[in-house]
Amino acid sequence: MSTYTLSFAHLYGDLMNTYGDYGNFIAFNYYAKKIGVQTEYHLVSLDDKFDAEAFDFALFGGGQDYEESIVAEDLKYKVDDIKDYIENNGPLLAICGGFQLLGHYIEMADGSKVDGISVMDHYTTNMYQDNLTVLKGQRLTGNIVIKNNDTHEEYHGFENHQGRTFLGKDERALGTVISGNGNNGMDKTEGVIYKNVYGSYFHGPIFTRNGNLAKRLLVTSLERKYPGIDWHSQLEAIETESF
Template sequence: MELKIYHMYPDLLNLYGDLGNVTSLRQRCVWRGINVEIVGFSMNNEAPLEDGDLFFIGGGSDRGQNIVYSHLLNYSREMESLIEDGAPVLAICGGYQLLGEKYIDAEGNDVPGLGIFDYHTRSEEGRLIGNIIIKNSLGLSPETLVGFENHGGRTYHEHQPLGQVMVGYGNNGKDQEEGMVYQNCIGTYLHGPILPKNPHLADYLILKAMERKYGLKELSKLDDDREFSAHDKVLQLYAP
């Protein structure tokens, strides 16, 4: 068995150590004997998106995100079709914002997004920064997800959230919701990176990819003592 993981624009969307998410996905597959190919999709490597089994979109600078938007807009319908077909996607921060309709900047100007989802992000005063703990809505055990957020944009939507905020700000610092889930697409502001400290979420994405491709219903268990030690340390320091 094998998976092809598409790392979208690794040269432009690479803030806050989120490359570690791809490393985590690959290693957890390798430990299970699943062959993995990492495809760095970019303007210089326009690999067929339909060949991908799992997709990661990271965060980037405003300049980087604008460049990505101009290029990825050509593939927005393909991305939408993959999401509707159940392809797992993890989109972090700027990647999360990019999937929506628009970003409203500090001057009130609309910066278009890909329009795959009907939500928007608005630049508001101050940044939402710090460690964050949420109670996930995916039914994962443990129920907590931990990470670090650092964003000036506030995202507003009526989709299923990834979770309820226990500590931190989440989507907008107001509604106590964090992230977005649709089919097997997850948008979130959790950096850190999120997957090494939340192996249950990493396995959720891997299993969804394996189920879609091979009909697999269960992954073999791994020894996650180190991963959950990092997870639990955040809970010890910051949980109420």
Template sequence: MQKTIRICHLYGNLLNTYGDNGNLLMIQYYARQSGYQVETTIVSLEDHFSANDYDIVFFGGGQDYEQKIVSQDIQRHREALKTYIENNGVLLAICGGFQLLGQYYVAADGQQIKGLNLLDFYTESQDNHRFIGDIEIFDEINQKTYYGFENHNGMTYLQGDLQALGKVITGNGNNGQDKTEGLHYKNVYASYFHGPLLVRNEDLAQHLVQLAIDQINGRLANKTEIQ
């Protein structure tokens, strides 16, 4: 019997700007290349999210209006998402999705939007300025170079021991100051890369799928031992 990778697209009908759905397509492609069927579910306003129902979660970005709506609705999923993350669930967050994992972000109009506070970082806004252009970073953990395009007003500051996805070689990254870009915590990968991220960085797409497969195999092995 062919196994299935279950993908959750968080608020996929609202947070889908900059062509970042291409990340979802890449995950689906490499899952099938690995011999798995793919089941993709959009979890949106008033829908239910369970930490045990998915192998990969994709959380994209959108305009401020949509993100404010999502920021209010998603609070009811906080504990389930925390459980998912701490149990090594695979999660890819881009731009607005990235920002909402933290304490808060400040919208372009100056309004502070409450985040999920799942990871220790926060995002401020710039006055009449955006980080726009090509970007290159080096992922020291996986020893990979990633290429992309950034377009964001937010300036994100990682706190404590939280690790970045990579060190900025060219471009601005999280805040244009500390040479960090994105975030990597357990099996959570977050970034400001558009392009989309996984289309230009196929190794990372394959890595995310393999992480999900490892989790699936681990659960199956534990179930066999229990029986």
């Protein structure tokens, strides 16, 4: 039995997993086991409690507009605990719809508006402005490459979204777009970093193609729960895989 254990929460993994975001857990678990760390997977879905003190890492994946609207209603009962988790530096990976719902609101493809939980300061619109004319947004799809401005790592992935997200106070981009569209196709930002929350539009999923990011967030989780151990050096010795 491993001495070290991380409790992994998958928020709405039965509803918000359209693009195989569960693969992020597979990659996270792979690297954890390589250094003798056990992971415990917990699905947290409709009517379930999210205990901010019970989890060491959380994943919030993407979904279709219908599922996203259902999840938005349930999130109202979890907002305080999710906010506590985030503000206490809980590591969280939010992809596409999960990323959007942590912000203020989302304008859907049909023009309706879904409220997020406003635990972060971004918002997502379905419109954009071109030459002073407001136009309905087209889908932003295709391969994408970004560069993390803090670590200078490059991340590769695939994006497929109609929403255009604009970052707010105390938020910085996960990376600057080298090729592709990013959050909104306008300001060269992709994803978000706020405290230990990492958001992105990368499907595929992001951890399976970018093991360097998976290992980085695994180290963050381990240092938060088990400080005083050189987790970084242990993971540096593990070869980064492409799943």
